[in-house]
Amino acid sequence: MGTNATIHVEEGPVATKVAMTMEESLQAFAVCAACFIGEQDIPYSEEFDGHDFGATHILALVGSEPVGAVRLRWFQSFAMPERISVVQRHRGRGIARQLLEQCRQLAERRGCRMLYTQAPPRDVAAWERLGWRRLDTAADEDDRGYVALARPVDPAATPEAVPTPELLTLRPEPWLDRPARPGRTEVN
Amino acid sequence: MPSTKAAMPACEPVVEIKVAASSDELMMCYALRAAVFMGEQHCPYFEEFDGNDYTGTHILMLVDGEPAGWMRVRWFHSFCKLERAVILKPYRSAGRFIDLLHFSKDLARRKGYTKAYGHVQLRNFPIFERDGFRRVDDRVFHFSDHEYYSIVCDLEPVAAPPAIDLPPLVLNRPEGRLDEPGILELSQARAPTNPHLPHVERRAH
Numbered sequence A: 001m002g003t004n005a006t007i008h009v010e011e012g013p014v015a016t017k018v019a020m021t022m023e024e025s026l027q028a029f030a031v032c033a034a035c036f037i038g039e040q041d042i043p044y045s046e047e048f049d050g051h052d053f054g055a056t057h058i059l060a061l062v063g064s065e066p067v068g069a070v071r072l073r074w075f076q077s078f079a080m081p082e083r084i085s086v087v088q089r090h091r092g093r094g095i096a097r098q099l100l101e102q103c104r105q106l107a108e109r110r111g112c113r114m115l116y117t118q119a120p121p122r123d124v125a126a127w128e129r130l131g132w133r134r135l136d137t138a139a140d141e142d143d144r145g146y147v148a149l150a151r152p153v154d155p156a157a158t159p160e161a162v163p164t165p166e167l168l169t170l171r172p173e174p175w176l177d178r179p180a181r182p183g184r185t186e187v188n
Numbered sequence B: 001m002p003s004t005k006a007a008m009p010a011c012e013p014v015v016e017i018k019v020a021a022s023s024d025e026l027m028m029c030y031a032l033r034a035a036v037f038m039g040e041q042h043c044p045y046f047e048e049f050d051g052n053d054y055t056g057t058h059i060l061m062l063v064d065g066e067p068a069g070w071m072r073v074r075w076f077h078s079f080c081k082l083e084r085a086v087i088l089k090p091y092r093s094a095g096r097f098i099d100l101l102h103f104s105k106d107l108a109r110r111k112g113y114t115k116a117y118g119h120v121q122l123r124n125f126p127i128f129e130r131d132g133f134r135r136v137d138d139r140v141f142h143f144s145d146h147e148y149y150s151i152v153c154d155l156e157p158v159a160a161p162p163a164i165d166l167p168p169l170v171l172n173r174p175e176g177r178l179d180e181p182g183i184l185e186l187s188q189a190r191a192p193t194n195p196h197l198p199h200v201e202r203r204a205h
Helices: A022-040 A095-109 A121-129 B023-040 B094-110 B122-130 B168-172 B183-189 B197-204
Strands: A014-018 A056-062 A065-074 A079-086 A114-119 A147-152 B015-019 B056-063 B066-075 B080-087 B115-121 B141-143 B146-154
Touching: A014 A065, A014 A095, A022 A056, A022 A065, A022 A079, A022 B023, A056 A095, A065 A095, A079 A095, A095 A114, A114 A121, A121 A147, B015 B094, B023 B056, B023 B066, B023 B080, B056 B094, B066 B094, B080 B094, B094 B115, B094 B122, B115 B122, B122 B146, B168 B183
Parallel strands: A079 A114, B080 B115
Antiparallel strands: A014 A056, A056 A065, A065 A079, A114 A147, B015 B056, B056 B066, B066 B080, B115 B146, B141 B146
16 A cells, blocks of 8 residues: 655755745744754744844755755845754755855845854854954954854955944844844854 | 842742644744754654644643743544643753643543543653553554654543533634633624625625
């Protein structure tokens, strides 16, 4: 007797795509929850901070299985990839790099010239290897211990070509006079 | 100077258990499951989100307002099936799990169910056994990398379970709050104007 069960494969190359449906958005949220709430004990209310419906979510898939996600927020003068997560069993195969490249390409197509993010100090070297540089601002290693980083969208530009963004715009959008939530990464 | 902290009364966390009833609350349920099953137990996404999420009832536990626990209940004809309990790591304790389980069993009782069924991982069977569950039979089966028993527990019948001869609006009440008037009873303050009727008549001509 045959089975009608849908077989979900989890093998093959890594593909990335912009989450376009409720199901794909949920997949991105699930990967994020697994990595940050499950592994790092981040409270739900910090993880789902109110920005998820004003951002673009990019999924990494192996076959049909969601294995990675990044949230990309859009500002007037830059785009901000944040909350990069890759499920444990798929770490170490360059998926975060692939997700960030997808962010860069999306930004490029929109005419955006700069990518900006905030990372914990332990991840800074990894970001620098991907062409990002620390910003020399007051937020450089701010009171939450996070480091501001940026890179030009144009791969031919030098990292020094990026201007310093306006920090106020990083705060929760409805409440620009309140402190921001920290950005995070879980990519190893 | 004496510590001001020492003078503070000990604050017990506020625990609330409820039937998830909004998109936000369902999202909290999904995040908890992803955290525990995908994050801690490395379960593939499609084995956790198995297609039955829109056919069951989701029970959500909040501790001081933060999502902390979840359980799914599915409703069959002669029994309900309790599934997949999680308590998030920072909140995890056997007591909290039992609270979640009892809420689910009580919800089932109040809907008229007298039998709760479940699949339990072998290592967790003693917790359920102490709560009145017994093995259905000797079978041991496995899925998603874990071995399970089928277990069942008799639920004490309630005096007046929901029935079709109750006042109709009682059956419209939100599940989990069947004892309180629901929003549709409040809507009875408006007269029945049958607002679609003129539209139907126009179409008929």
